[in-house]
Amino acid sequence: MSEAKKTSSTTDDKDSATSAGRRLTTAQIRGWIARIVWTICLVIALFLAAAAFSYALDANAANPLIKLIRHVAESCDLGWFDLNNPLWQAKPPNALTKTALANYGIAAVAYMVVGRILERIIRP
Numbered sequence: 780m781s782e783a784k785k786t787s788s789t790t791d792d793k794d795s796a797t798s799a800g801r802r803l804t805t806a807q808i809r810g811w812i813a814r815i816v817w818t819i820c821l822v823i824a825l826f827l828a829a830a831a832f833s834y835a836l837d838a839n840a841a842n843p844l845i846k847l848i849r850h851v852a853e854s855c856d857l858g859w860f861d862l863n864n865p866l867w868q869a870k871p872p873n874a875l876t877k878t879a880l881a882n883y884g885i886a887a888v889a890y891m892v893v894g895r896i897l898e899r900i901i902r903p
Contacts, residue, residue, distance in 0.1 A: 820894025
């Protein structure tokens with residue numbers, strides 16, 4: 780009878796160890812996914828901020844790097860912060876610069892806030 784109890788407790792210990800290992804693996808996966816989501820949102824926010832500063836500094840629009848930054852920013856502005864149909868429209872002088880700074884700045888902050896909230900939800 781004591782032999783049966785030992786076998787039963789050994790099996791239970793193995794099951795609980797395997798279960799704990801699965802939980803650890805699941806927690807690690809959720810941690811990695813949370814970091815990836817946060818990193819993606821942060822990179823998008825950096826592109827939006829760089830595009831806003833490219834307008835503020837009156838960067839050469841023919842430069843391939845500036846074209847890339849502005850194209851990525853236009854792709855990630857969600858339509859709400861688009862410079863052609865902006866959330867907030869500035870008045871002259873320097874209307875485009877002010878509009879880009881305000882709209883892309885708000886979009887960058889929104890991406891960082893949403894990214895952090897998603898990261899906290901996903902992380903165990």
